[in-house]
Amino acid sequence: MVLWIGVDDTDSLQGMCTTFLATEIVRDLTEDFDLIGYPRLVRLNPNIPWKTRGNGAVCMRFGEGVGRPFVVGSIAGRPIQAYSRGRTISEQAAVADRIAPLVERWSRFDDSTTNPGFAVLRGQPTPTLYWRAVRGVVSKRSAKASARGLGVVRSYxxxxxxxxxxxxxxxxxxxxxxxxxxYRALEAWSTERRIAPESVxxxxxxFPSTFNNYDYANDRAVIAPRSPCPILFGIRGDDPAVLPAAMSIIDGERPERWLIFETNQGTDDHVMSRASPRPHLTVRLEGDVSSLPRVLAGGHVVVRVGPIDITAYEPSKQFRSVVRNLLPGDRVIAMGAVRASPATLNLEKLCVVSAVSVVRKVSNPLCxxxxxxxxxxxxxxxxxxxxxxxxxxxxxxxxEAVERPLAPGWYEPPVGSRRHLSMPIKRMLRSSHTALPVHVGLAAQAREALLRDLRGTSPMPLGTGLLNSEARDPETGL
Structure with missing residues (x-):
């Protein structure tokens, strides 16, 4: 059995990143132990009010490696290797004592919302803890209870x-x-990033197995964060073997280190398919549109579906045009986060299951x-x-029939407006998550125009949904 290490809440809106701390832990512990498998970046419920930025925690496993190692990163010129399997190590308390100074050095304790915690365990807590944390709200007491007897936990x-x-x-x-x-060299933190958009x-x-790289609808690269954190850029994909080659294509500032993480990003793990819409949950709702869309101050678009308003907020950009073109009687599946005030579903994706027919009179009849x-x-x-x-x-x-600008199928916001956990269209199609059409909308058309000079092609738009007012999520009981 290997040692499991988890860390969270070391960053703030002003800087740092818990994944950078993971690279520091990896650098330190691989001097004496072997990294087992890829480090993990685990996104949790994006609707938690007290989250910092992306609500992501990290997990690493260490032991005595078995088999052939493979490269998962590089730190200050030193290759970082991992093993697919490992034997146990017993230095649990010693490992915790080595991690503590790193957490204390790099955490943003000056920020009132930064409240670090880490654990060094001999085994994993029940999987229910993960599902509750990615879909609902978990108390510190219940989280600690799930790890009782498994090892060392420390918090600040x-x-x-x-x-x-x-x-x-x-x-x-x-x-x-x-x-x-x-990751950037320390002296470059908080300075402007230099990344060539055409290389993205x-x-x-x-590399078609990657996703969410470039927002073609709004003509900007989205692989780099906009915050003053240590990250230079990140490339997401389904095949870890191609990611180093994809990284090498990006022109501009050179990274000081890099590390490949296994993640739950783009999986829709946060979506509850059989739960009533309640604040802080992300749910799938299916129902009929019962009102005409209305545009609010700020450009947000709202329409009524069943018992709740669904809203495409201004940051979703071109996606709002999909909601604007809905009509009463359209059958839709909506997926999004439930807000308490105003009570609404903040749309992440939308599927038009069926659209009502619209006709117009050409002429009055003859007597x-x-x-x-x-x-x-x-x-x-x-x-x-x-x-x-x-x-x-x-x-x-x-x-005569009037052609609707909205055809049945899936729609999603442009790349730059998507949530970390939201499954993009490319993955839905690849993993057969939908048999409904996916539409080439404004984003894809903009993309084609940009790619003409580069002789390329790439992603496009999507959605997901269901409604049951009394049902509960089987994973969490919520």
């Missing part, structure tokens, strides 16, 4: 980071992706008695001949 300030640290260890992947994270487009084209063109008696009231006063039913008029 209010210790809330211990919840994420233990939940990251508890993750047993059903689905997984990978991210190669690159080229990489996106050359069957005298052949004169009839006149309307008002909406839904039929027609009357102005000459002989003959009445003619409404459906006798000549009508």
């Amino acid at each position: 300030k209010n210790g809330r980071g211990l919840i994420g640290a233990l939940a990251a260890i508890a993750w047993r992947p059903r689905d997984r992706t990978y991210e190669i994270l690159t 487009i080229r990489m996106d084209h050359d 069957p008695a005298c052949g004169k063109r009839t006149k309307s008696l008002g909406r839904s009231a039929g027609f009357r001949c102005p000459r002989c006063r003959t009445l003619v039913p409404r459906d006798a008029a000549r009508w």
Whole structure:
């Protein structure tokens, strides 16, 4: 059995990143122990009010490696290797004593919202802890109870980071992706990043197993964070073997270190398929549109579906046009986070299951008695001949179907507006998560224009949903 190490809540909105601390722990512990498997970056419930940025915790395993090692990173020019399997090591307390100074050195204790915690365990807590942490709200007491008797837990300030640290260890992947994270030299932190956008487009084209690299609808690379954190850029994908080559294509500032993480990003693990919509949850709802869309101040678009408003907020950009084109009677599946005030579903994806037909009148009918063109008696009231006063039913008029700008299928926001956990269209199609069409919208058209000069191609838009007012999530009981 290997040692499991989890760490969370060391960063702040002003800087640092818990994954950088993971590289420091890896650098220190691989002097004496072997890294087992890829380090893990585990995103938790994105709706938690007290989260810092991406609500991500890290997990690493150490032991005595068995088999052939493989490279998972490089730190200050030293290759970092891992083993797929490992034998146990017994230095649990000693390992905790080595991690503590690193946590204390790099954590942003000056920020009131930073409350670090870490754990060094002989085994994993129950998987229920992970599912509750990624979908709901977990107390520190219940998180600690799940790890009772498994090893060392330590926390700082209010210790809330211990919840994420233990939940990251508890993750047993059903689905997984990978991210190669690159880091800046210390002297470059808080300075402007230099990344050539055309190299990101080229990489996106050359490595189709990667995703969420470039926002073609808004013409910007999204692999680099905008915060003053240590990360230079990150590339996400389904195949970890190609990520170092993808990294090498990116032109600009050179990273001081890099590490490949196994992650739950892009898996939709946070989505509850059979739960009533309650604050802090991300749910799937299926129902009929019951109102015309309305545009609020700030550009947000709201429409009623079943018992709740669904909202495409301004940051979702072109995605709002999808919601604007909905009509009463359309059947949709909506996926998003439930907000308490105002009570609404913050849309992450949308599927148009079926769209109502729209017709328009081309001409009034002719009078069957005298052949004169009839006149309307008002909406839904039929027609009357102005000459002989003959009445003619409404459906006798000549009508034609109006093409809707919204076809059935999946839609999603542009790349730059997606959540870490939200499964992108590329993964839905690849993993057969949908049999419904996926539409080439504004984002894909913009992408094609950008790629013409580079002779390339790449991603596009999507959605997901369900409603049951009394049901509970089988993983969490929420």
